[in-house]
Amino acid sequence: MTTLFFSGPALASDKAGTIPTLLESLRLEQKLFFCGEAVPLDDPEVRESMExxxxxxxxxxxxxxxxxKRSTRYLPVIEALLSEAGLPDDLKYIALAESALRPHVGSPKGAIGFWQFLPETGRRYGLTINESIDQRRNLTASTRAAMAYFAKLYEKFGSWSLAAAAYNMGEEGLQAEILVQDVSNFYRLYxxxxxxxxxxxxxxxxxxxxxxxxxGFHLQEGDYYxxxxxxxxxxxxxxxTSxxxxxxxAQTDFKRIKELNPELRGHYLAAGTHTLAVPENTPLGFQERFNKIHQEWSQQRQKRIYIVQSGDNLSTIAEKFGVPLAAVLIWNRIDINRTLHxxxxxxxYPVESRTVRP
Structure with a gap:
């Protein structure tokens, strides 16, 4: 069992509490770079877009x-992985722009997670995405996938600004615009x-x-997560298993397991071998405890089988046993519209039951 601890960067402790005016904030007096590439702020259109x-x-x-506040929780992990892969540190800011560092955020197009991968793109770069696991929500796995994608995009376009554009709109779409417009400079492309x-x-x-x-953001050390x-x-x-x-x-609760493993979907874990995050103070002997509790849980499930009778539906069954309909759906992993026979x-699990429940 390996304990991981990610420490954040030095934190601001300025207590001035002053907020500059918008005009003061927009005066970009220093040169600006993205992944080592200069941003041409001397171009009035570029400066206007930046401002x-x-x-x-x-x-x-x-x-x-x-x-x-979230930066000290998540960015050290991303920074370490980027450094390990020899990729520019500035790529971490793409995760901020994509998801605001929220693992569960999704888009209307179906993109999910820290790096907002679509399902097909995530699978192409090695992420497991199915009904029980969605690694787009896992910080380490999704960051490794994003790094592989960015490396490919940079190899194809030869520019990190173009790689970022391709990440947003798709590489084929960007390639088409480059060919049609005969321009390979991000700042001059329409x-x-x-x-x-x-x-x-x-x-x-x-x-x-x-x-x-x-x-004007004067955070103290204790303000950061x-x-x-x-x-x-x-x-x-x-x-x-449940x-x-x-x-x-793990001697914790359901909520903590879900928070530490955001890639786990629903209420169940599929059969197989899994690498899971658990609280750092979890005692040794996790597998042995799991085996015992899982066996008890399996035996209890066999004793809690109800045979559907003529005239039953999900609502009447829930009412008969005094349990919420939603609980019946979760216990049996079924849809509310399922037709019973x-x-x-x-x-x-009747309300009076005090055993291990799914």
Whole structure:
């Protein structure tokens, strides 16, 4: 069992509490770079675009404060992985622009997680995405996938700004615009509005996180969210089990297991071998405790089988046993619209039961 601890960077302790005017904030007096590539702020159109996105980010001060507070929880992990892969540190700001460092955030198009991968793209870069696991929500796995994707995009386009644009709009779409417009400079390409704004939104995040006091964010050390502390365990699961069983084996609760393993979907863990995060103070002997509790849980499920009778439906069955309909759906992993037939078998835990439940 390996304990991991991620420590954050030196934190700001400026107590001045002053907030500069928007005009003061927009005066970009120093050169600006993205992944070592200079941003041509001497171009009036580029400066206007940069100022616009910076202004919008500063206007949403609540969001900017959350960027800063979450940064010490998640960015050290991303920074370490980027450094290990030899990739530019600035790529971490893309995760901020994409998800505000929220593992469960999704888009109308189906993108999910820290790096907002679509399912097909995530699978292409090695992420497991199915009904029980979605690694787009796992910080380490999704960051490794994003790094592989960025490395490929940079190899194809030869520019990190173009790689970022391709990440946003798709590599084929960007390649088509480059060919049609006969331009290979991000700042001179006419692209969809979202993509034209994208890099400047990323750069806004960089400016705020690298110079928080400059923009009126005077956070003290205690204002930042602490890094996540956890241990990792290898779990051999002989059959599908409830995450409540896993939580009891880790001597914690369901909520903590879900928070430490955001890639786990629903209430159950599939059969197989899993690497899981558990509280850092989890005692040794996790597998042995799990085996015992899982066996008890399996035996109890067999004793809680209800045979569907003629005239039954999910609502009447829930009412008969005095349990919420939603609990019946979770225990049996079924949809509320499922048609029941006499003889079907359902797992039901009556209210008076005080045993291990799924």
């Amino acid at each position: 616009k996105e910076l202004m919008l980010s500063l206007w949403d001060r609540d969001q900017a404060v959350l960027w800063l 692209l969809p509005q979202e993509t034209q704004r994208y890099l400047f939104r990323v750069l806004s995040a960089k400016l705020i996180l690298t110079q928080p006091e400059r923009y 602490p890094p996540t502390r956890f241990a990792t365990v290898e779990l051999i699961c002989p059959g599908e 995450l409540t069983v896993v939580a009891k084996a 006499p003889g079907d078998r359902l797992v039901i």
